[in-house]
Amino acid sequence: MALIVAVFLPLLAALLCWIKPLRSVAWGITVVCLALSLVTSAVSSQQVIVAGRAIGVPGWIEIDGLGALVILLVSFVCTLAAIFARGYMRRGSDHHERLWWFYCNYNLLTFALIVVPALTDPNLAWVGVELVTLFSVLLVAFESTAPALEAAWKFSILTIMGAPISLLGFLVLYWAYRGAGGATTESWQALHALASVMSPNLLKLSFLLVFVGFGAKSGLVPMHTWLPDAHSQAPTPVCAVLSGIKTTVPLYVILRLLSVILASPEARIGEWMVVFGLISVAVAAFLLLQVRDYKRMFAYSTVEHMGIILTAAGFATQAGASGAVAQMLNHSLTKSLCFYAAGIVLLSLGTRQIRDVRGLFRVSPFAAGALLLCALAIAGAPPFPIFLSEFSILSAGLRSGHNAAVAILATLIVVAFVAIMLQVNRMIFGKSDLYSLPEAMPASCRTAVVLGAIPILLLGIFIPQPVHALLVLAAQQLGGR
Amino acid sequence: MNNAPVPLAEGLNALIAGLILISAFAMVATRQMQGVLRFFVLQSALLAASSFLIGYSRHSIHLLALGFITIAAKVIAIPWVLKRTLPSEVYERREIEQVLNIPSSLLLALLLAIAAEFIVGPIAAVSRDPVVRVNLPIGLAGVLIGGYSLIARREALPQLIGILAMENGAFFAGIAISPELPLIAELAVAIDVVLIAVVVGVLTRTITREIGTTSPALLAELKEEPQPWH
Numbered sequence: 001m002a003l004i005v006a007v008f009l010p011l012l013a014a015l016l017c018w019i020k021p022l023r024s025v026a027w028g029i030t031v032v033c034l035a036l037s038l039v040t041s042a043v044s045s046q047q048v049i050v051a052g053r054a055i056g057v058p059g060w061i062e063i064d065g066l067g068a069l070v071i072l073l074v075s076f077v078c079t080l081a082a083i084f085a086r087g088y089m090r091r092g093s094d095h096h097e098r099l100w101w102f103y104c105n106y107n108l109l110t111f112a113l114i115v116v117p118a119l120t121d122p123n124l125a126w127v128g129v130e131l132v133t134l135f136s137v138l139l140v141a142f143e144s145t146a147p148a149l150e151a152a153w154k155f156s157i158l159t160i161m162g163a164p165i166s167l168l169g170f171l172v173l174y175w176a177y178r179g180a181g182g183a184t185t186e187s188w189q190a191l192h193a194l195a196s197v198m199s200p201n202l203l204k205l206s207f208l209l210v211f212v213g214f215g216a217k218s219g220l221v222p223m224h225t226w227l228p229d230a231h232s233q234a235p236t237p238v239c240a241v242l243s244g245i246k247t248t249v250p251l252y253v254i255l256r257l258l259s260v261i262l263a264s265p266e267a268r269i270g271e272w273m274v275v276f277g278l279i280s281v282a283v284a285a286f287l288l289l290q291v292r293d294y295k296r297m298f299a300y301s302t303v304e305h306m307g308i309i310l311t312a313a314g315f316a317t318q319a320g321a322s323g324a325v326a327q328m329l330n331h332s333l334t335k336s337l338c339f340y341a342a343g344i345v346l347l348s349l350g351t352r353q354i355r356d357v358r359g360l361f362r363v364s365p366f367a368a369g370a371l372l373l374c375a376l377a378i379a380g381a382p383p384f385p386i387f388l389s390e391f392s393i394l395s396a397g398l399r400s401g402h403n404a405a406v407a408i409l410a411t412l413i414v415v416a417f418v419a420i421m422l423q424v425n426r427m428i429f430g431k432s433d434l435y436s437l438p439e440a441m442p443a444s445c446r447t448a449v450v451l452g453a454i455p456i457l458l459l460g461i462f463i464p465q466p467v468h469a470l471l472v473l474a475a476q477q478l479g480g481r
Numbered sequence: 482m483n484n485a486p487v488p489l490a491e492g493l494n495a496l497i498a499g500l501i502l503i504s505a506f507a508m509v510a511t512r513q514m515q516g517v518l519r520f521f522v523l524q525s526a527l528l529a530a531s532s533f534l535i536g537y538s539r540h541s542i543h544l545l546a547l548g549f550i551t552i553a554a555k556v557i558a559i560p561w562v563l564k565r566t567l568p569s570e571v572y573e574r575r576e577i578e579q580v581l582n583i584p585s586s587l588l589l590a591l592l593l594a595i596a597a598e599f600i601v602g603p604i605a606a607v608s609r610d611p612v613v614r615v616n617l618p619i620g621l622a623g624v625l626i627g628g629y630s631l632i633a634r635r636e637a638l639p640q641l642i643g644i645l646a647m648e649n650g651a652f653f654a655g656i657a658i659s660p661e662l663p664l665i666a667e668l669a670v671a672i673d674v675v676l677i678a679v680v681v682g683v684l685t686r687t688i689t690r691e692i693g694t695t696s697p698a699l700l701a702e703l704k705e706e707p708q709p710w711h
Contacts, residue, residue, distance in 0.1 A: 123663075124665070127673050130677070131676070134676055137680055144691055149684070152684060153637070156681060160677055164627070164647035164650065164651040167648065167651045168621070168651040168654055174659040184661050201607075205601070
């Protein structure tokens with residue numbers, strides 16, 4: 001029951017925002033509904049920890065450990081980003097009369113994001129991922145400026161082009177599933193059960209098509225070119241959702257399918273995933289060195305982290321899977337915080353160029369502190385959770401005998417670390433003589449930053465028992481030797 | 482003669498497959514917006530005919546429903562939606578800008594069709610079902626040729642139709658390989674396809690209104706350039 005509420009509350013919120021008399025309180029509706037959705041998804045995660053599964057509509061809407069983790073992340077990130085949106089959109093947007101439309105779309109996007117991990121049928125999950133793409137296109141284009149429209153266009157063509165390709169992939173998957181004697185309705189669980197008897201060639205073809213189609217949506221190289229554009233041009237709360245969780249959700253589907261393929265004894269493709277993951281990390285790490293816009297910098301860092309998660313899953317061991325899910329959790333939490341920090345810098349100074357920001361620490365200690373904190377956290381400095389998950393991924397790689405891959409990955413992580421710290425260092429320290437004192441920061445933006453920083457500071461030192469249990473369950477779903 | 486209807490259906494299906502491939506080529510060869518849209522509607526109607534045919538010969542209610550969904554979504558709804566949302570100058574533009582000229586494009590499309598046969602031919606040959614052997618390579622060819630016209634064409638509406646043609650190819654393979662797909666999934670997919678058309682249509686209209694062109698080639702502001710260290 002809690003699961004149904006968690007999934008459908010964002011849809012209800014979207015409908016309420018659409019109703020004319022309620023349009024002026026669209027923000028309030030959004031935050032209340034999403035916060036309730038967060039609470040109910042925490043309740044259903046608790047059910048998963050106790051019983052192994054939480055069931056909304058039997059056979060259609062059910063979650064296991066991995067689904068619970070992703071649902072929890074979606075509702076957390078979307079709730080905080082909605083809080084952040086109030087102050088940001090009031091000051092940063094030119095379209096105050098259309099804000100209800102923004103919130104309406106935002107709730108639809110949240111619904112689409114939350115429904116993908118909840119659906120048991122892979123074909124419906126495909127539909128969910130396409131809906132995610134469509135609503136995010138509308139949000140990227142919200143400001144209607146020429147660069148925003150350009151970004152939205154690139155984004156829509158590259159990612160929607162993936163739709164028919166991945167559709168063919170899912171149809172081939174269904175063919176393989178029926179050929180192995182599966183029932184007419186398909187589910188991830190049933191696919192797992194039949195993985196060893198399904199035709200390995202069909203499984204490989206299906207995975208290839210889905211990987212191309214959904215890889216474009218999660219920003220894996222070479223289909224990543226839309227990502228920095230969309231993430232730099234969209235309104236910042238949307239960037240937080242896009243970078244933090246919208247890239248994770250298609251990757252979740254890829255990982256689910258990968259775990260089915262890895263359960264098939266003949267279709268070994270883990271090594272390929274390691275190679276593709278490393279290519280993404282490498283391209284992103286070197287682009288991070290020459291980026292000029294700090295929102296684009298965090299967008300490239302998303303490409304890097306998607307590559308790391310894919311590499312970890314490609315190790316095809318239980319340890320690699322735990323590293324991958326932990327990295328997924330830590331990346332979503334940290335990356336959304338990065339965009340809140342970037343958003344308040346943008347609000348105070350009105351520029352996205354790194355070279356125009358100098359001596360931020362003297363101008364706005366709060367913004368500078370937040371930016372420094374999340375730059376350290378996203379680059380993977382020691383007391384923060386990403387350090388732990390990256391470390392566990394590297395050690396999982398060594399234990400599974402991927403020594404060369406681990407060496408390359410470690411080098412690239414260091415390159416990305418240096419790149420991010422160099423860029424942020426230039427922004428925060430030094431002399432500031434360019435601008436007058438900024439206006440006071442909106443309280444809602446500060447609240448979002450503070451709330452978002454709590455889990456980052458906490459998870460690096462101490463992982464609460466329920467979170468740990470959920471991570472273990474999620475890693476079991478991904479499987480591996 | 483008691484088995485006659487089944488081979489006849491298969492023969493007709495092969496004929497439709499050929500026509501679908503030809504309409505994919507025709508979309509590549511046409512320079513006029515109206516013509517591209519017309520060939521797309523024709524291809525969608527052929528897709529519906531194929532699913533009626535296979536649905537009738539295999540007694541599959543799902544495929545009959547899929548045929549009706551295809552007609553409703555792609556033959557009626559999408560052209561109507563596009564005409565409603567898009568300003569008329571998008572239609573009135575006579576020539577579509579293209580990276581490669583028509584003969585080279587046709588040659589490439591031919592190569593893509595042959596490549597599709599080589600990629601899935603061995604997989605389709607495993608299946609004893611003659612419909613799969615026809616539909617899977619031609620469906621993949623449809624996806625690839627649609628993808629090519631998406632890359633080669635430099636205007637919004639032909640790019641959208643390229644995406645929808647790719648979807649047609651995927652479905653043409655799909656009706657052969659997964660005829661019992663649950664109806665709810667088919668419906669959801671159809672709604673999704675219409676939504677894609679609406680969203681891209683709205684986006685195109687906004688771009689035309691704000692920037693005055695529908696040629697994404699002219700939109701090239703966002704890119705990464707090396708910066709000097711300072």
